Amino acid sequence: MAAPPISQILASAPIDLTPYESLYKHLHTHPELSNHELTTSKTCAAHLTALGVFTLHTKIGGHGLAGVFENGPGKKVLLRADMDALPILEKTGLPYASTVTALGADGLPTPVMHACGHDMHMTCLLAAAETLVKLRESWSGTLIVLFQPAEERGTGAKAMVDDGLYDRVPVPDYVIGQHVMAMRAGSVGFRAGTIMAGADSLKITLFGNGGHGSQPHRTVDPAVLAAHVVVRLQGIVSREVDYNDVAVLTVGSIQAGKTENIIADHATIGVDIRSVSLATRAKLLSAIERVVKAECVASGASKEPLIEVTRNLPKTVNDEAMANRLETSFRRHFESSFDPDIPVTTIAEDFSILGTSQGVPCAFWHWGGIDPALWDEKSRQGRLLDIPVNHSSGFAPIIQPTMRTGVETLCVAALEFFSGREQSKL
Amino acid sequence: MAAPPISQILASAPIDLTPYESLYKHLHTHPELSNHELTTSKTCAAHLTALGVFTLHTKIGGHGLAGVFENGPGKKVLLRADMDALPILEKTGLPYASTVTALGADGLPTPVMHACGHDMHMTCLLAAAETLVKLRESWSGTLIVLFQPAEERGTGAKAMVDDGLYDRVPVPDYVIGQHVMAMRAGSVGFRAGTIMAGADSLKITLFGNGGHGSQPHRTVDPAVLAAHVVVRLQGIVSREVDYNDVAVLTVGSIQAGKTENIIADHATIGVDIRSVSLATRAKLLSAIERVVKAECVASGASKEPLIEVTRNLPKTVNDEAMANRLETSFRRHFESSFDPDIPVTTIAEDFSILGTSQGVPCAFWHWGGIDPALWDEKSRQGRLLDIPVNHSSGFAPIIQPTMRTGVETLCVAALEFFSGREQSKL
């Protein structure tokens, strides 16, 4: 006899999301920066413990956490959420907005905010875990739930793997992740093959010669140099990259001097690039180096710039076989709210390292977090750009239906890949 | 009978500068930022107290200090030094270099350094005070020594006046100050009329719309906006100001974003201008506003920029009558090491507020702090620009002959202006 459809299984054991809404608000109010997810990790561990069936592994690659629920023979499915927040001053105006300040990577105090939705990721994964525990009779296999630190720095997945993640938990058959996005809440987006670009971050130090702000002729002004570099870098994507390639080059930060009347002796800029093709990535990196070095010469800098790689994220590629199965399951469950062909996004993830490092196939999708009424209104006005996106100070998913959808996606996918479900499509 | 020449009077009562060299090193090692000169002020007060004749007034306009020595009838002469240091990381490599870190004006920790020579100013003034006390039989009148806070912020002189300075100490007949510069040590430079330009500082906030670094099309990038503003501002002096005018426009600081992969929602730049003519000052300020506002429009910023005046320093004008007397005295004492016609400098001071606020004439000069051997070598090589200037991380006067000269200038000027010296020129 064929197994019942996944939607029917899910409908048979609804869970109460009210406590998860409270948990979400709590996490949102208490964000922690990359590599400082201590309390967050403990909160997630406590919830997993309460479910009664998970073996917990903590402090993997920093504050990484994994829970393993062995539920009979069968496939091993890993569901992943990320835990860290960003050094952004929250401006959502929400009653549960963050007012947290912490020491940033530069040793200086910074406001902190869950501006990328990782609080929603964790909450959905915990609720999915409860659901799957409640549905334990409907599936067989091993469920691994993983809470990753330091996604924003692009180091957490690798740190967990390097710290012996797979000595502690079984190597899964499938690695699954998801990201909440500035899309209409209730919607789910996917694409086979590359869904997210690769990312590289650079810290570039430009050396001038400092002096009194009133005596520029006795200095080499690094602020002017930095400005010319930033301006010049804008031409790389617009002039040097094929218009059919995906490429983004952003200067996220410029730091030069501290006061008006001192010419500093150096400036630093933080550069982020996104690319799908390796040739385009190489072209971007080489063009950046060319421009930066030449601008230093143009300013008469006595010293070569220092270009340091601070982050490298692989592209996220959805396995073809997993993609086929997911597309079928998601279309059945989400119907027209599921889009199997969203464009490649340049938002990047270190998620896939959890799979590719072991030769295990991965799948990753996006789901929406924007109030449908707002979305529809802005869409009608042609003003979708008004809606705050991930990493902006105004980004916060509407709690429902965002959370409900994010729990269902994880459950549908897990049930799809657990043993014995292949025939459900017959 | 004519009074003996000033040089002869000075030579009659030499003081030992050894303890002042130690004091200088101590002050250099323990710099304090503007408005935080608590310990510095106490150190100066202790030295004055030790001289036994000064009535002290403390906490004037913050940590301002004044000492009054009434030495018979006659003119009242005010000698001024400034006390504050700068948020710069010292790179002089000196054994007594500063390693101090303190909270800056922005509430964030910053290294602190005496990069403008105020430590030398204070030391010379204290040594001059001792000398004049020792020479008390040679002059008659009232000596006021004043240690001013917050010169670097341009607020200290006004704060002292506003806080009742001249209710506590007598209004002087002459107000005198000096500044150590990247000139040959041993040399003294002066000019009648305007010797230092006026200065204005602006903090400009540029508003974009933040977002994820990979999604620039959904943001207005304030880093790119700031870069264009900084680049565009360079054209004001080179295109809009008459080549016969003195004008400097420096962007001392740019702050945009904190990490590579977030597009911030604003950027700030710190702008400093110098001018001699009021018309040029007005032109600079108006051109800055025009450029900044237009560049915000060019970027599609939804919000007008915020332009705040953070500092305003008047130009420093040497009184003609004082100038005549000082030129005679200095030429006699310093001979060919005295230059009565140095060019106007754009380095600015709030010093003259101590006089102009009371309608009292002022005089101000520069003296050299650079090792004569180094100066001569660099001069021969045509590489004077190699020498670190005020406000650079490598600036530190050579202790001698800098200090000796800086004490003599103050003593010569004071003796010149005390009662009964007019006839010395006969």
Place this chain on the structure above:
Amino acid sequence: MAAPPISQILASAPIDLTPYESLYKHLHTHPELSNHELTTSKTCAAHLTALGVFTLHTKIGGHGLAGVFENGPGKKVLLRADMDALPILEKTGLPYASTVTALGADGLPTPVMHACGHDMHMTCLLAAAETLVKLRESWSGTLIVLFQPAEERGTGAKAMVDDGLYDRVPVPDYVIGQHVMAMRAGSVGFRAGTIMAGADSLKITLFGNGGHGSQPHRTVDPAVLAAHVVVRLQGIVSREVDYNDVAVLTVGSIQAGKTENIIADHATIGVDIRSVSLATRAKLLSAIERVVKAECVASGASKEPLIEVTRNLPKTVNDEAMANRLETSFRRHFESSFDPDIPVTTIAEDFSILGTSQGVPCAFWHWGGIDPALWDEKSRQGRLLDIPVNHSSGFAPIIQPTMRTGVETLCVAALEFFSGREQSKL
């Protein structure tokens, strides 16, 4: 009985291309600018006349030419070539290189060059006409060969239509064109749907206030203004356009002043944009206007800029039904040298106006003109960018196999669409 395959038909009546090679060289040596194709048009007309079966129509929309060969009942197929050359100084070093100079659109003398391959287009169309005449027994219908002027100005197709083209020649059932490209000679590239982007050209006049080059402070410098505009425009594609969209913004010309020591009173820039989506086109046009106007304000220009549209080319969209038939025919004939899925190109054409103005379906493809040996070597070295592209002073197709392929493409397509060929695919 099914008709024999097209390749077999073609092989049955080879023509001698030697005279066409001479014609090609002649046309290449004697290029004529847009709207001045008088001699070129006469040359083509003479060749058509020599074929003995064409009714000729001349001076349509300028120097436009059409020949009609009624060969029995059936479909009417229009094959189009373009005739005009470009204001470029030829640097190919070929023995038949152009040394022509003519008056340009600005009334000034300019060198002229067939840098876009229209000479090859005409030659191939004439040879295809001879071939189809020779094969007249193998097809039935009406062949229209059309030689269009002023393609480079984007005005020729519309001018011919507006001048009554379809009052003189029958409205075709199919409109067909092709373009030689910097691809490997022998290869043919196609894509269903949009194959070429739309293009818009703007002439922008920026007003300053002129004056003596030594007195910039008494002027508003339009050269500096133009430079800032050009620099600022580079950020539109890189910051404002979705990385998944096709968009190009090029400033092809800057003209400011004539001598070093005069500041001119205006500057002009020529801007060209390419886009596939209408929303992106609107965004580009609006961003250009925003940037240009704001930069004028930033410069203190007393006058608004003048933005004039000089050209508008629609995108070129391959009709789906024609695309299906062409793909089948071309794959059979050209086998692996045919690529049915080349990327969209931003090179634009006014070709499709010949069809869309009448509601008639169009098809258009690219074929290669680069020496295969050179292509393969550069490809191996990863230096394909060394190869001169259309509109560069070094662009010239290798005569063979370029010509042979360009004749075959036209003949295969014509034979495909003439009546009676549908069943050939059975």
Place this chain on the structure above:
Amino acid sequence: MAAPPISQILASAPIDLTPYESLYKHLHTHPELSNHELTTSKTCAAHLTALGVFTLHTKIGGHGLAGVFENGPGKKVLLRADMDALPILEKTGLPYASTVTALGADGLPTPVMHACGHDMHMTCLLAAAETLVKLRESWSGTLIVLFQPAEERGTGAKAMVDDGLYDRVPVPDYVIGQHVMAMRAGSVGFRAGTIMAGADSLKITLFGNGGHGSQPHRTVDPAVLAAHVVVRLQGIVSREVDYNDVAVLTVGSIQAGKTENIIADHATIGVDIRSVSLATRAKLLSAIERVVKAECVASGASKEPLIEVTRNLPKTVNDEAMANRLETSFRRHFESSFDPDIPVTTIAEDFSILGTSQGVPCAFWHWGGIDPALWDEKSRQGRLLDIPVNHSSGFAPIIQPTMRTGVETLCVAALEFFSGREQSKL
């Protein structure tokens, strides 16, 4: 007996300026570009001939003209005017405005205009010649009137000297010139020492790789490169030159491409610099080279830029002894309309080569050409910048009192320097 005052001598022999006003209008309506002053030169020669006393020398260094009037023993005084016009489209709206078009230095047609007042220079010199002839009884010596070609190219004075000027006319004892300026008509301005800066002009060719405007990734865009160079050059004066130095750097021309949709393979910019100090000149030239080369590297240009010197003008230095005498004479004659201490101007001249090449002292002054009523009104409004300056399309001196003053200056100076006048100051 002392000679009568010069003013009295002049008043004794007034000439009628009416025909000179007509001559001025004629010259203004018929401007000729540098090195094409054929008709202008003939017109001047005809007027000189009519005076009946001049020996004429023509075609010296091109269209150069000199007339010698030997009027007894004594000093030899050379008075010089320049003859050439500029490639500017006149926009004065005057009834006698130029509508002339001629072939420019680049071989292309250009409008031509007397936008620098050389027409006024010539007219005043001819009228002064008539006056001095009329006053021949009042002075003794040799009067040389010289009409120089190609001043705007900076080559005419040298060409005349190199072509044997002083083999044909006697070497003078004094060389005198003047320039009409955007100053109040009636006023005369002078300064001892350097009155006009030196000038250097450069033509800089920037090499890219051309291509189709829609394919920037296959090109190196020289328009963008040129824009970055122009923007970057603005920082040299504002950041690298001492604010006490006189320095101007102007990019007078940018030429890149001809049409919107072609990316050219090179761009040219014309750069003009002005400086008083040789060290500043060297700094400007070296900074230009540094910036231009580095920007080519930043663009990935495959070829070094070509930097050609097209013009070099020395500074104009007023001889001290001549200055003393002129100041006295001019003050007596023009009273408060004479300013002996105008600022250095960066407008440059090759005038002084006529003297310095022979070791002969020179003197040069400026006089005003702006309608006094307009000047006073604009001055009151603080809108002097509204007034068109030399080299702008709206520049034209008001005929009177400009001409009268320009005749008097030449006559006063000539009479001052002719033999026997030294004692007039007693």
